[in-house]
Amino acid sequence: LIGLIGVCGNGVVLSVIYRSRKTKKSRLHNAFVVNQTALDLVSSVFLAMTFIYKMAPTAHMEGSPGLVLCICLEGEGLLWIFLSASAFSLMSLTFERYIKIVFPIRHHNSFTxxxxxxxxxxxxxVPFFWLLAFILVATKTKDGKCYYQRYGHMLWTLKKRNSQVAENQQSGGNVSKAQVNIIKTMVLVSACFAILWAPAQLYYFAYIIGLYNGEYLSSAYYIFNIICFTNSVINPFIYAMKIAEFREMVLVMF
Structure with missing residues (x-):
């Protein structure tokens, strides 16, 4: 359900971006926002595919097709690759916005x-090749069954930059009201990412250092994963809440 909501929500965002590029009415067509939305859409697709498959999994896996199925769906390999890629994309987006606000001249001259x-x-x-190496080592089929080792992911905590935006405005920095609104929106996106990913990462960290000695695949594990998955769904709702022109374009579309 979360995956299907994410497919619909991020699909609408990409449609709005496409329309706004044609009409030249929106700042949403920033390449980093497009990239983030595309990765959230792909993550949502694999989230839906993975757990639809798990409702009726293949009982017997043999040969190369069985290994591919084990890696991609049973072992959740592609899902976590694209969730991690979404995190990398958010880092890139935040970095680009930070440079634009704090060092606008350098951004204009050097950020080609x-x-x-x-x-x-x-x-x-980077996430694809980095995680694929671990997945290939940790996943295998034996006697027609899929065996895989759960793996962790890095949490990037992204610092808020509201104060720098305010200072830039006061010092006559080249930051328009619309740009400030986009920055605040991206800060909210980053904060939601940190909040939604934190429980799963803290749980994994507590497990590997021995603070938690219970069964790893416990109820808490699945609850924290569901919270983490919602990160691929929430951004379209943030855009709808914070960006008036996005709401206007959605109304025009429908």
């Missing part, structure tokens, strides 16, 4: 399209 393209590409490629 090529550098943006590298950051965007890294948000897809």
């Amino acid at each position: 399209d090529a550098k943006k393209a590298v950051l965007l590409a890294m948000s897809w490629l």
Whole structure:
């Protein structure tokens, strides 16, 4: 259900972005926002696919097709790769916004399209190859069954920059009201990411250092994972709440 809501919500955001690019009425077509939305959409697709499959999993896995199925769906490999890629993308988005607000001249002169393209590409490629290496080692099929080792993910805590936005405005910085609103929106996106990912990461950390000695796949594990999954769903609602032009474009679409 969370995955399907995420597919619908992020699909609407991408549709709004496409329309706004044609009409040139929105700042939402920033490449980093597009990238974040696309990754949240893909994460939602694999979230839905993974748990729809788990409702009626393949009973017997054999050969290469069985291993691929074990890695991609049974072991939740692609789901966690794209959830992690979404986290990388959010780091890139926050970094780009930070440079634009705190160092606007440097951003204008040095933050070229090529550098943006590298950051965007890294948000897809780094999590994929980094986590794939662990997944391939930790996942296998034996006697027609899928065996996989759960793996953890890094939590990036993204610092709020409201004070810098205010200082830039007071010092005559080149920050418009619309840009400030976008920054506040991205701060809220970052804060929600930290809040929603924190329980699962703290639980995993407590487990690996021995503070928690119970069964790892406990009820708390599944509850914290569900909270983490909602991060792929929440951003469209944040855009609808904080950005008036986004609401206007949605109303035009429907």
